[in-house]
Amino acid sequence: MGKSFEPKIVAFACRWCSYAGADMAGTSRMQYPPNARIIRVNCSGRVDPIFVLRALKLKADGVLIAGCHPGDCHYLTGNYQTARRVALLKEYLKAMNLEPERLRLAYVSAAEGAKFAETMKSFVNEIKTLGPNPLSNGGQD
């Protein structure tokens, strides 16, 4: 625990925009902190609230959902539904005594490698200031 806190972050990325945006960050050799692991989904709308809650229960320090920009969803409206779910989930996190900032929704297009890298940097920083997932301290499992 004496070491600096390195948060563990789960990122769900839609394959059309944000996963490709992360690829673009790669091909452009943009460096960002190695704290997140990406799970590829077809659409950010696929991200079931269960995935987010399970990730937090598994002691993820932060969960990022990245999808296409509003209006650009490959599946027309999937990202709007995600935006609504994220808003509700944040309320739910508050009720669970978790900081709502541990869940973030980002819009990253396939061309926005730089935005993906920036999002990673700022999210990791934010989680670092929040500290570890409270469930990982007094949690029972």
Next chain:
Amino acid sequence: MAELVKQPKIGVFICHCGSNIAGVIDIPKLLEYTERLPHVVIATDYRFMCSDPGQGLIREKIREAGLNRVVVAACSPTLHETTFRRVLNSMGVNVYYFDMANIREHCSWVHSGEEDAALEKAKDLVRMAVARAAELEPLEQKESDVKPSVLVVGAGISGIQAALDVADAGYKVYLVEKEPSIGGHMAKLDKTFPTLDCSSCILTPKMSLVGQHPNIELLTCSEVQEVSGYVGNFTVKVERRPRYVIEDKCTACDDCVEVCPVNVPDEFNAGLSWRKAIYIPFAQAVPNAYVIDTEHCLGMTPIACGKCKEKCEPEAIDYEMESEILELEVGAIIVATGFELFDGRRVLEYGYGLYPDVTTNLEMERMLSAAGPTEGKIVRPSTLEKPKRIAYVQCVGSRSERYNPYCSRVCCMAALKQARQIREKYPDIEVTIFYIDLRAFGKGYEEFYESSARDYGVSFVRGRVSEIRHSFESDKLVVRAEDTLLAQPIEMEADMVVLSCGLEVFSDAEKLTRALGIQRSGDGFLLEAHPKLRPVDTNTDGIFICGAAQGPKDIPDSVAQAKGAAASALTMLSAGKVILQPYAAVVDEDLCAGCGCCEASCPYSAVNVVDNRAQVTEEACKGCGTCAAACPNNAISPQHFTIEQILAQLEALFQEAK
């Protein structure tokens, strides 16, 4: 046998990608770690897994170890998922028993200074992929027929070339153009670099071919409104605006034009001349028929005006014409919507729109044209006299932090070409080009530049122009710049200034890309699926792009790309079948309570509750999985992205932490 398939036997293949991965990630350590993962019966590495020997290695191991699932830890699945799936297919293993761990784009390339952290991340990514692989299910690929027709959007040189190639191969083409005539920007050009071909002479024969081709249905004044369906089977709604002139009846006698009382700046001549509210865009327009510009027409009622209708003997004018929506069925779509010229007015310090003698490259092009507003004579717009000195300002709107950071690629050569034409016609007019760098990269371009400078005496100043102002004493323009070769500020008087305005994406790009479900790159132009290997494909199968819509491009490159897009579409059409990914959602009827959350969330109306159970229309479902996220019972799930598969990845990620 069935028992055997159920028991996962996973092989993990770790790619070095030369030094791209192995240079950052300690492969032996990753390999040693991977070998110990559950269900992994073999783990091995190779320098280039996607190469022939690499694929051979996977085949060999599938055979030797009886693998029934494969994980490749290498690059992005976007790049090589298809490649490796083919390997599985050749070995009789279901292609959906495959997953990739992206340890290049998402790991070695972005954490190159942090070897330890990168290794830990790679371990996690491999562990997650292996956990997912164990949960994968075999799926059956579906084949679908390809409709033997292509929609080409935009009829400049790129769209024309693509349409002709597809039509010549024997397939039906719908060519949609929003303007009243095809031809695009190329129709406005006088000569083309570096060969000085007359632009009309090489373009108009192609235009007339398009007009007459039995396989091409030309839809002018038309725009794409809506696109539905999928690769091989698109349904496109196109709105055709009325011309108010019946093409078949019109004899192009010009009687209507003579009586029309309205004068409007002529777009075709870059606003340097006038046209009427009823007009033909230009002499060689295809279709060669009049159109009424309703924005400027006095009202199309006999009380307000109605002079053209009164005068028209063949009774070709019909004010009652209405917009119609056409529904087209096509197998593939080619987007060739071109570019828009950067608006010089945006650079306030250059005074375009304020000083009449500050013009643009397009205006100069029209002036140089024998068919243009000045019949090929170069005149100062303010005095209509011959100028003594013309200054060119390069990179207007391009290579600039304030406007567009990219190079527009054609303006250097266009300026050189115009300068040479001017010097050829009027050896007494001095031409000076203010440039940052002169980019003459194409075939024959450097030679053209050399000869323009040497044989035609065009002079050059290296430096971006900071300001253009008008001097009242001399009634000339003063161009101010820093000559970066002499390292001193200079001021030069000129009678005329030509702004080399750059290229920007076509104006309604956002509307069109949304209708098509394709993406744009940071510069606003259309995004290709891969910058090197799939330059005319988009991320949406069956939709191709070409020409300046994809990025600034000159005519040879546009034509080459158009031919590429046509060939790609034809490959699909001539194969006649496409493979559809079997990702459609499936319903577990035992769990479904018929609540209808899925129905409400589906963007495609592909799920309906019938008799208290959700039903998926497979053809309409695109596998996005929004329904699955909405379902309170986990009763509906897109295939290949099931809840078990995703949770397996999550659980695996945190296993180590426990």
